[in-house]
Each structure stands twice: as structure tokens, then as C-alpha cells.
Amino acid sequence: MPKRILVGTVVSDKTDKTVVVKxxxxxxxxxxxxxxRRxxxxxAHxxxxxxKTGETVRIEETAPISKLKTWKVIDRVQAGKGTAIEADV
Structure with missing residues (x-):
């Protein structure tokens, strides 16, 4: 079965090595x-x-990392307010 990929916004980055994506x-x-809207x-790992909070990211389904974490962040789609993204040209 292919891994699911979702796009969402980071709403919390307070825990170590974990972000909460809405x-x-x-x-x-x-x-x-x-x-x-639902x-x-x-x-996500x-x-x-x-x-950081406010950034739009892409997450991918993985094997369970902990009780709550079964997703990992792949990359940043869009930066939050006041944050710049460097592009690889």
C-alpha cells in the first residue's frame, strides 16, 4: 500500500523532535x-x-515512531509569516 502524503499547517512545535500539523x-x-471545513x-516527526509554527508542510505516513507519531515531515511547502525560504536554483 502506498504511503499517504498530506499537506497542512504547523500549529505547535513545542515538543522535542515533534510538530503538530493541522x-x-x-x-x-x-x-x-x-x-x-473539517x-x-x-x-509528525x-x-x-x-x-516552526505557521509554516505549511508536507507530511508522509510512516511506521509508528511513538504512541502518537506515525507521520514524518518531508519538506516545507510555504514559510510562515516573516520567514524566508531559500530556493535551490
């Missing part, structure tokens, strides 16, 4: 048809403590 999705209400938080 992933939002849009679903249609079954009765009323309105598009509503979100879920994932604990960040070995170098490189990712």
Missing part, C-alpha cells in the same frame, strides 16, 4: 449540501526541529 479538508454536508491534527 490538515484541513472540505466536505459537502450530506443533507444541506453546504461545503464545510480538520484533524497529526503529530521533525528530527532537526527545523519547522
Amino acid at each position: 490538515v484541513e479538508r472540505k466536505v459537502k454536508h450530506p443533507l444541506y449540501g453546504k461545503i464545510i 480538520s484533524k491534527k497529526y503529530h 521533525d528530527e532537526a526541529n527545523a519547522f
